[in-house]
Amino acid sequence: MLTVGGDEKKVRGHTRASSGxxxxxxxxxxxxxxxxxxxxxxxxxxxxxxxxxKIRKEFAGFTALFGRFLEETGPSxxxxxxxxxxxxxxxxxxxxETPTTDTIHNMLNKLVVVKLNGGLGTSMGCHGPKxxxxxxxxxxxxxxxxxxxxxxxxxxxxxxxxxxMNSFNTDEDTEKxxxxxxxxxxEIHTFNQSCYPRVNRETLxxxxxxxxxxxxxxxxxPPGHGDFYQSFRNSGLLKKFIDDGREYCFISNIDNLGAxxxxxxxxxxxxxxxxxxxxxxxxxxxxxxxxVKVRTCVFAN
Numbered sequence: 629m630l631t632v633g634g635d636e637k638k639v640r641g642h643t644r645a646s647s648g649x650x651x652x653x654x655x656x657x658x659x660x661x662x663x664x665x666x667x668x669x670x671x672x673x674x675x676x677x678x679x680x681x682k683i684r685k686e687f688a689g690f691t692a693l694f695g696r697f698l699e700e701t702g703p704s705x706x707x708x709x710x711x712x713x714x715x716x717x718x719x720x721x722x723x724x725e726t727p728t729t730d731t732i733h734n735m736l737n738k739l740v741v742v743k744l745n746g747g748l749g750t751s752m753g754c755h756g757p758k759x760x761x762x763x764x765x766x767x768x769x770x771x772x773x774x775x776x777x778x779x780x781x782x783x784x785x786x787x788x789x790x791x792x793m794n795s796f797n798t799d800e801d802t803e804k805x806x807x808x809x810x811x812x813x814x815e816i817h818t819f820n821q822s823c824y825p826r827v828n829r830e831t832l833x834x835x836x837x838x839x840x841x842x843x844x845x846x847x848x849x850p851p852g853h854g855d856f857y858q859s860f861r862n863s864g865l866l867k868k869f870i871d872d873g874r875e876y877c878f879i880s881n882i883d884n885l886g887a888x889x890x891x892x893x894x895x896x897x898x899x900x901x902x903x904x905x906x907x908x909x910x911x912x913x914x915x916x917x918x919x920v921k922v923r924t925c926v927f928a929n
Contacts, residue, residue, distance in 0.1 A: 660832045661695055667833050671825065675839035683839060685862045686822045693824075693851070694832075711927045718912065718925075719896075727895040735898050736786040738875040741889060742860075743773055743882040745802060746795030746821050746850050757798035759882040760805055769883050770805060776888055778814045788889070789815040791865065792882070795850035796823050796841050819863035821855050823848050887911075 668687045675683050727735060749758040759770040767775075777790045794802050799820050806816050825834035826847050836847035856879065860866050876897055880887035890911070897906055912925060 660698060661691070663833065664694055664827075665691060668825075671834060671836070671839055674837075679839075682862070683823075686824065689822055689851075689855070689858050690824045694827075709929045711929055713925055713927050717927065721892070724892040724896055725899075725901060727891055727899065731895070731899070732784055732891060733786055735891070735894050736780070736784055736788050736889075738873060738898060739889065739894060740789050740791055740869050740874050740877050741777060742791045742793060742856070742877050742879045744853055744856070744879065745770075745792040745818075745882045746798055747882075748797050756801050757794075757805075759792075759798070760801065761883075763885075769885065770802075772885055773882060774809050774812060774814050774816075776885075778812050780889055781813045787813075787815060789817055789869070791877075792816065792818045793856055793859065794818055794820050796820065796848065797845075797850065817865055819859060819865055821850050821859045822862075824851055 668691065672680060672683060672687065743759075745757065745759050747758045748754075749756060749761045752758065752761060754761050757770075759773075760768045762768050763772070774790065777788060780786070780788055792802060792806075799818070802818060806818070809816060823841055825836055826849055827833060828835055834847070836844055838844075841848050860877075876894070878889055878894075893909060893911065897909060900906060910925075915922060
């Protein structure tokens with residue numbers, strides 16, 4: 629549990645300008661974490677009994693995030709520690725070895741494919757999950773993703789599972805849609821990312837007074853993609869796939885149809901030539917003039 633007090637841990641965050649009201653605001657925040665925990669307990673008591681264990685885990689994650697917010701101080705980035713990437717941090721794709729045919733089957737049996745499916749299609753002028761928007765020949769993002777995984781499974785005679793991380797905005801519609809894939813050679817699993825309560829800007833307390841997400845959508849929000857790790861663990865799927873011998877997750881957005889399983893990259897992870905075990909690999913490309921707002925890879929010393 630994160631604590632807030634006189635010897636509080638320094639966490640980089642937003643710069644807060646000094647003012648006459650700053651001390652008052654800081655004083656009120658010291659008790660905010662305790663008050664929040666009490667409010668969350670009240671909320672939890674309004675949830676259906678069968679859902680309480682799941683919600684309790686999500687509230688624990690929210691409390692930790694809230695505690696970090698209370699401890700923020702100083703600029704969000706320490707520019708003095710930002711450096712260019714080391715020369716060996718990025719590898720040219722053309723230098724990667726191609727796996728032999730007899731190793732591909734074993735490699736794919738250690739992989740799961742995760743697609744982030746929590747977003748709505750509102751930015752594209754559509755209602756419902758973005759994954760069910762038709763993009764080509766009346767096929768949706770989800771249709772094309774399922775086709776990609778089925779092709780992989782048939783080609784190499786494997787069973788790479790497809791996992792969809794939904795949100796409370798997309799879960800119900802997605803569960804209805806995936807029924808049509810039941811006769812295809814694709815094992816589909818779903819789980820929901822966390823559902824956190826929105827807080828009042830002044831009181832820092834939850835806006836809602838009861839757990840009734842679908843009838844009070846404006847009072848709840850799904851956190852960012854970084855929530856994948858905790859939600860995947862909480863769902864029980866992480867343990868299941870580890871027990872099944874799976875070792876790596878391929879993760880991308882559901883609308884990124886260009887992000888597909890690459891055997892050369894998977895081979896780098898599972899059979900590294902330099903004998904260095906890589907926990908994480910990200911595929912990147914050179915920027916163009918159209919990518920001025922896209923994030924940059926740096927080394928934080």
